[in-house]
Amino acid sequence: MSDCSDMEYSSDNECEYDDYYNTGTEDIDIEHHNALKTDPESFEYDCLSVEDVDKLLNESIECLCNTINCAPSLAKTLLLEHRWSVNEIVKRYRENPTELLTSARIRPLSHSPNQPKETPTTAATSGSATLSPMSSDGGSVHSSTLSCKSSLGNRSQTGDSNRYSMTTTMAATTITPTTPSIVATVQTLENRPNQSLCSVCAVYQTLDKFHAIPCGHSYCRDCWSTHFETQINQGISTGIDCMATQCNVLVPEDLVLTLLCKPHMRTKYQHFAFQDYVKSHPELRFCPGPNCQVLIRSKELSPKKATCDTCKTVFCFLCGMDYHAPTDCKVIKKWLTKCADDSETANYISAHTKDCPKCHICIEKNGGCNHMQCFSCKHNFCWMCLGDWKSHGSEYYECSRYKENPNIAHESVHAQAREALKKYLHYYERWENHSKSFQLEQQTLDRLKQRINEKVMKGLGTWIDWQYLFTAAALLAKCRYTLQYTYPYAYFMESGPRKSLFEYQQARLESEIENLSWKFERAETTDRADLENQMDIAEKLRITLLKDFFATCA
Structure with missing residues (x-):
């Protein structure tokens, strides 16, 4: 096919192409406007230079x-x-x-x-x-x-x-x-x-x-x-x-x-x-990316997600820290301070290995999914609570909820301190687990890229045919990131109907994310329609949780 510069078009054809591209631009603007209305994380901002x-x-x-x-x-x-x-x-x-x-x-x-x-x-x-x-x-x-x-x-x-x-x-x-x-x-x-x-x-x-x-x-x-x-x-x-x-x-x-x-x-x-x-x-923020000279400007002073056009760093516009929805700025600062103060106490949970609850063989977690299958006995269990995976059910991911002792107020001071530590470790372990799962899923994506490249070289489809897998990886990372920050939010919530509703939505989101992660790691053998349907379910649950609990006002 000859180069565009060698091709001649009539003035009528040029008008047709201009109309086509102008129409595309309008569609993009409409999509962006709709995203601002439907996505609780989107907002208007500009990336500016020092000049x-x-x-x-x-x-x-x-x-x-x-x-x-x-x-x-x-x-x-x-x-x-x-x-x-x-x-x-x-x-x-x-x-x-x-x-x-x-x-x-x-x-x-x-x-x-x-x-x-x-x-x-x-x-x-x-x-x-x-x-x-x-x-x-x-x-x-x-x-x-x-x-x-x-x-x-x-x-x-x-x-x-x-x-x-x-x-x-x-x-x-x-x-x-x-x-x-x-x-x-x-x-x-x-x-x-x-x-x-x-x-x-x-x-x-x-x-x-x-x-x-x-x-x-x-x-x-x-x-x-x-x-x-x-x-x-x-x-x-x-x-x-x-x-x-x-x-x-x-x-x-x-x-x-x-x-x-x-x-x-x-x-x-x-x-x-x-x-x-x-x-x-009040309308300006430095990009927190390393050696980045870009500044972000927005008239909407809210804790929403800003992404630098140059270094692609994602951060909260209001406080300048790592993006942390649905947790607000004050709560995430309290959480990070507590994590820093209690880091030595929580060191023991940082290990990557646990014993299979059935055959007791030592297992290392090498993927992001919490749905584990023992290599030896093929037992399916949850990495977080070590319970039988079948008992989790499809509607409620029970191990994400912390069951507080209703009589703890009448216990001794030492008992209350132990209960407080137990509660903190429950949320911290899940916070840390999703952070590590996020990193492991990046490694899974790298391995998947290599396998897809091999398939393309063998003529088994093109890169476009496999593009949906990269879309799934991006969505999985976004959902995992949101789920990670639901645990500081839940830790500081007062008990009541609102917390019960939050834990219900959190549990459903976590369940669907684990299903998505399981199917993504087996993407080459998973039906494409099934994977895309799972992506749609996970994203809708994530958006619903953010709309219900993410305070976007400063």
Whole structure:
């Protein structure tokens, strides 16, 4: 068949092909829209690059700067404090601008002996932006002047492009110190004209080497620079505050970037600052994948499944941890903490071998399915409870339920502790078992790929003919993953009708998953229609459980 580039089509044929592909695109959009309605795990989100996020944050900064007439560095501090809600900042600005600045640690709470009055003389080599909040009657309440020079990335601001980068280069700001003790010292020193004593390093410096922040505290350039480097090396950037005792006023970003002389320290500061901005933004999440630079954005703040387009990492959008439906974020954190604390106690259950309950021969689990068949006596039993597989029945997978002692409240403290440990180990063993089954089923899939490849090479069908097996493997992994996270959910549930309903649905799901796993491991001898029917049953039970018990609200 010749290449597409060598083929000639009439204009009518081209229109027909355009209509065909456009129709396909509409079908995909309809399917995606339907998935958002029917799948409790689906939601709208976008995968963004660092540049895209930088642009997004700049738009908020520019909007706030234009609305309340402030410097970009001041806008960043306010947005960081208010989780990037421009409307909330503007509302508070109109109600009480003084309280807005003090709550954001831009101005001191009150003037005390350790907080000199903010009346320094400010000389800046670049343009200045002044925030002048107005009172309800139109009068000016106060004025806070911050000098700045902004740029987008490494490009300077030119023409009508009024954009403010997260990487801002500020010009030097020279402030004459007016702390009473320093001024008095300078005035009494006839042999040190135009000099002042830095209260940190106790060295006399010329006045042009001193820099002050809005609280009025002034120190020499070298002391500020050392303070900044120390804070940055500790991972602090937007939270760098004043060096004065009992003063929590934040140091403006422009002053930090002005006094940091080492390029690698400036880069480090900007990197930490960008991380702080993203972490404070409610709609943004870093992809937790190793060395992945992608960021996820969604306006729906819910614990749903986000998948990175680049590294394919799957995680919970709300908390950033491994995806954990139907368990909510708070419960899974409690569960993981408990597992870490009790890991030594649970070590004995980590072995892969158990004895056959009939012939007592040692058996190793080498697949994901919990339906075991002894190689020696052919006895079918459950790996979890070692009970006869026939006794499990098709409707209720009894060994997934923990039978609590109804009289445990009247027992001794030691008896209650033993019962609590027994309950924990019951759920932990099943949690850990499904995690290992998930890994073993991946190995089964690898072996299946090799066998299918051999069949294709022998002419026994094509890869397309065997594609349904890979679909079954993907569905089995998804169901197994959901089932694993039902055990932390059940562990922390209060006893009652709702827990009974949950355990019923959990048991049915587990039963059908084991049936699916059994048929998948014997896929070459299993009827395709039977396997696909089992897939449909397992997926419907999984979706039903999630719809009934997965809290998708933050």
